Amino acid sequence: MAACSRRTLAQVVVRVALLWVWLGAAMLSGACALLPSAEPPAREPGTGPKLVVVAPKELLQLLEKYLDLGRLQDLRGDKTIDDLEWARLIGVAPAQARELLQTEGYFDAQVSAARTTVGAQRQVTLTVDPGPRTQVAGLQIDTQGDLRQRIDSGDAKALALKDALASDAAQQVGQAFRNPDWVDVKQRLLARLRAAGYASATMADSQALVDVPSQRAQLSVMIASGPLYLAGPLQIEGLRHHDEATVRHLAGFGTGAPLTEALLLDYQERLQKAGLFESANISFDPVAERAASTPLRVRLTELPLQQATVGLGISANTGQRATLEHRQRRLLGQAVTAHNKLEWARESQTWSGDFQTHPGENFYRNLLGVQVDRVKSGTDVVSSQRLRLGRTQDTPRIERLYFGELLRSRQSDIVAVSPLANASPHTATAVSANYHLVWRDLDSVLLPTRGLTLALQGGSGQASSEGGNSGPFARVYGRLTGYLPLGQAWYGQARLEAGQIFKSDKVTVPDALGFRAGGDDSVRGYAFRSLAPVGRDGGTVSGASLLTVSAELARPIMASLPALWGAVFIDAGRAVEHWHDYKPALGYGLGLRWRSPIGPLKVDLAWGDELHKLRLHFTVGIAF
Numbered sequence: 001m002a003a004c005s006r007r008t009l010a011q012v013v014v015r016v017a018l019l020w021v022w023l024g025a026a027m028l029s030g031a032c033a034l035l036p037s038a039e040p041p042a043r044e045p046g047t048g049p050k051l052v053v054v055a056p057k058e059l060l061q062l063l064e065k066y067l068d069l070g071r072l073q074d075l076r077g078d079k080t081i082d083d084l085e086w087a088r089l090i091g092v093a094p095a096q097a098r099e100l101l102q103t104e105g106y107f108d109a110q111v112s113a114a115r116t117t118v119g120a121q122r123q124v125t126l127t128v129d130p131g132p133r134t135q136v137a138g139l140q141i142d143t144q145g146d147l148r149q150r151i152d153s154g155d156a157k158a159l160a161l162k163d164a165l166a167s168d169a170a171q172q173v174g175q176a177f178r179n180p181d182w183v184d185v186k187q188r189l190l191a192r193l194r195a196a197g198y199a200s201a202t203m204a205d206s207q208a209l210v211d212v213p214s215q216r217a218q219l220s221v222m223i224a225s226g227p228l229y230l231a232g233p234l235q236i237e238g239l240r241h242h243d244e245a246t247v248r249h250l251a252g253f254g255t256g257a258p259l260t261e262a263l264l265l266d267y268q269e270r271l272q273k274a275g276l277f278e279s280a281n282i283s284f285d286p287v288a289e290r291a292a293s294t295p296l297r298v299r300l301t302e303l304p305l306q307q308a309t310v311g312l313g314i315s316a317n318t319g320q321r322a323t324l325e326h327r328q329r330r331l332l333g334q335a336v337t338a339h340n341k342l343e344w345a346r347e348s349q350t351w352s353g354d355f356q357t358h359p360g361e362n363f364y365r366n367l368l369g370v371q372v373d374r375v376k377s378g379t380d381v382v383s384s385q386r387l388r389l390g391r392t393q394d395t396p397r398i399e400r401l402y403f404g405e406l407l408r409s410r411q412s413d414i415v416a417v418s419p420l421a422n423a424s425p426h427t428a429t430a431v432s433a434n435y436h437l438v439w440r441d442l443d444s445v446l447l448p449t450r451g452l453t454l455a456l457q458g459g460s461g462q463a464s465s466e467g468g469n470s471g472p473f474a475r476v477y478g479r480l481t482g483y484l485p486l487g488q489a490w491y492g493q494a495r496l497e498a499g500q501i502f503k504s505d506k507v508t509v510p511d512a513l514g515f516r517a518g519g520d521d522s523v524r525g526y527a528f529r530s531l532a533p534v535g536r537d538g539g540t541v542s543g544a545s546l547l548t549v550s551a552e553l554a555r556p557i558m559a560s561l562p563a564l565w566g567a568v569f570i571d572a573g574r575a576v577e578h579w580h581d582y583k584p585a586l587g588y589g590l591g592l593r594w595r596s597p598i599g600p601l602k603v604d605l606a607w608g609d610e611l612h613k614l615r616l617h618f619t620v621g622i623a624f
Contacts, residue, residue, distance in 0.1 A: 049086060050121055055128035059104065066100055069093045069124065090115065090124050097128060103179040106130040107212045134177040137216040139169040141189065147198060147225035157258065161196050165189065177217040182208060186221060193225055195261035199286035200226035229286060231257045232293035238300035241330055242276055246358040247298060250274060259284060259294060266396055271300070273394065274359055275337060276329055278303045305329050316617045317519045317528040318375075319346030331355070347376045347528070356392070365392050367403070377516075377529040379540040384409040384512040390434075401436040405459075409510030413539030426541075428510040430473070432461025447595050448483045449491050455479045463509040471507035476500055477515075477546075490555045491565075497522075497573070499546035514542020515575040517585075520619040522548055523571040525587025525608030527615070531574035533581070547582065548573025554593055565593035569604065585610050 051070050053063050064070045069089045094111040101109040108131040116123045143151070143162075150158035172185060186203055193201035205222040232255055236247050250270045253263060264282045271280035281299040311323040321343060328338040335358040343350045350373040357366045369388040374381065390403025412425040435458050442451035457477040464470035477499035484492045499515045519528035535541040554567035570588040589606035604617040 049090065049115070049124045050118075052123060052125045053128065054125060056130060059101065059128065059130060062100055062104065063097055063126070063128065067093060067096055067126075069096075069126075093124070093126055097126060101128070101130055104130075105134040105177040105179075105217075106132075107134055107210055108132065108215070132215045134210055134215045134217050136172045136175045136177050137218050139172045139185070140218075140220040141165045141169050142220070142222045143225050144204060144222060145225040146227045147193070147223075150228070157196075161193070164192065168192065172219065177208070177210070177219075182219065185219075189221060189223060193223060197228050197230075197258035197260045198225040199229050199259070199284075200288060202226070226286075227288050227291035229259045229284065229291045229294045231255055231259055232290070232295045234296050234298055236298045236300070238302065240302055241305055242302060242358070243335055246274070246276070246335060247271070247300070249359050249361055250363070252363065255293065259296070269396060270359075270363065270394075271298075275327070276303060276358065277301060303329060315345070315520065315619065316615075317619075318348040321345035321348075349374045359394075363393050363395060366390075367392055369403075375529070377540060378527050379414055379530075381412045381414065382409060382511050382542075383412075384510065386512075397440055399436075399438040401434075403434055405430075405432050405434055405461075407432070407510050407512060409512040411511035411541060413535070413537045426465065426508070426511065426535075428463060428465035428468070428508050430461050430463040430510050430513060432459045432473075432475075434459035442483070446599055449485055450483050452483075453479075453481045463503070463507055465508035468508045469504070469506040471504050473501060473503035473507060473509050475502075475509075475513055486553075488555075490553060493550075493552040493554070495548075495550040497546065497548045499575075501544040503544070511542045514544060515546035516540070516542050517546060517548050517574045520602075520604075520617045523550075523573050523585055523587050524569065524589065524604050524617050525571070525606035525613075525615050526585060526611065531585050533575065533577045543575035543577050545577070545579055545582065546573070546575045547584070549584075552591075554591075563595045565595065567591040567593055567604075569606075571606075589614075 051064070051067070053060055053067075053070070055063060072089065090113055093113050097111045098109050101107075101111075110129040110131065112127050114125045114127070116125060143165075147158055147161065151162050168185075168189065175181070186206055190201050190203060202224050203221060204224040207220050209218045209220075210216075211218075231253060234248060234251065236244050239247070251267050252270065253267075257263060268280050268282050271277055271282075277300050279299075279301045281297075283297050283299075284294050287294070306326070306328050308324070308326045311325075312321070313323070314320050322345075323341065323343045325339070325341045327340075330336070331338045337354075337356050337358065339352075339354045339356075341350075341352050350371065352369065352371040352373075354370075355368045359365055367388065367390055369386070371386040371388075372384075374383045376382075385408045387406045388403045390401060392402075393400040406429070408427070408429045410425050410427045437454075437456045439454045439456075440451070442448040442453065455478065458475070460472065460474040462470065463473050479495065479497045481495045482493070486492050501509060501514065503509060515532070516529040517523050517531035518526035519530075523531055530540065532540045533543045548571065550569065550571045552567055552569040554565045556562050557564050557566045568588075568590055570586070572584040572586050574582070574585050576582045586609035587606045588609075589604055591602060591604035594601040602617070602619045606615050606617060607613070608615060
């Protein structure tokens, strides 16, 4: 009995000990579970085979970026793949490479993959021989819909658009075939049709048939033009003070006009140039059912009725200057704009007051202008007063001005010119009829690099002077400026300026109608208005004849500053009373150009060949 009891007690002790051990282990396990778990160490890159691509340099980025093998070779941690998947990727890599190369026009590429081991690193070498690149053999453009019907009926504008599409197609022949370029070509074709008024044009079909043995691609597209959208009624929004008639006159087209991109942009530009609106937006919804009379939405934001501005500046011609301008855009409740400007410079003072009606039919405005100015040169002072009455017309390329003018001018010599000089003033008046024209064909009006501008002036009238004869006269003036890129970032600019007054030698016209040369926008190297005849009193007077020429070559100084240009130039010319006295003064030098967002800033250091002196010139803006 005792023996049994001892065995039973021993079994109990063992069981209690085992239970204690189990409870301890459970508690330890729970405590560990409460501690932050440590991330398994990240695996180093290169767990898969390293890819080496042997191909022409221009194709390396394409292959390394888009091949699955290239994108997956550097996976880390738990995102790695097993050897079986690596083997599959290596096997399909040549086929993938050939597909990628086809997008660049290589349809007969030879691609091979070889496995090697470099140290402990496995490596896959992809060797690419792209072969010859496929060239575009031709592009066939067909149309269906309204455009096709108009072409078949002989519509002149439709035929011109067909020729333009054919020209686009001809430009593709001989080009390398690339899938991205092919997509761009199709988008450009659609854009051309939409800009021509077919706003809902779509690509009905397109094909690129590649003949691999000859490496030639034959392209074709079928464009569904949709209807030609024609102008309907104008829906004008945003007017508070101005008349709808003004907005309609600025359209320049009536109902039924094709709604081309150029037509809408020209209309928008005229609205913005009218000086009445802060912003203008022209749009329409291309709804096929009303294409024959599509409403045009004209959204406008008016400028303030009154606006005053103050400006400060400096010029080598006239020195420091301050300007004060005031504009009233609806004078006394009428469709008339009043513009007053006072400019006060060291060598020049001007006040001008213009009154212009808002644009009417054919963009014409009536005008009344008054101007009083005083201009001082190195040897004389010219004061003049003008009264003008006429009409103006502004279009995107052409500005016209017709006016009658009453002009009075008083020219006084500066006594210091000569001890013997008689500084008595010369006063003359003239009544004349005049026509001014400015024509532009430029890639940019503000910062031109290609194109032409032509300014022409003509007038005739009757002149009289104190102590002189009265008689008729005629005046002509022209200024032609050309801009031309010359390659390798070089840009050329040339100018020809000429003027002539036809009159009897006994007739004196107001000095303000005559010509002078010299200064920033004339012959550099000489003072402003200094290249002119010398009068009987020893002072400078305006001449009856003028001829100046200029040539300039410029280029950006460094690639990191493309708006900063260096220039070399040469100018020549002068104004004279008679052509037999003409001997051009020569000026040449170096300059800097900063093509700022508000216009070019020019700084020139010029050598005046007659004076044997250097002169600094600086200007802002373009002279037309």
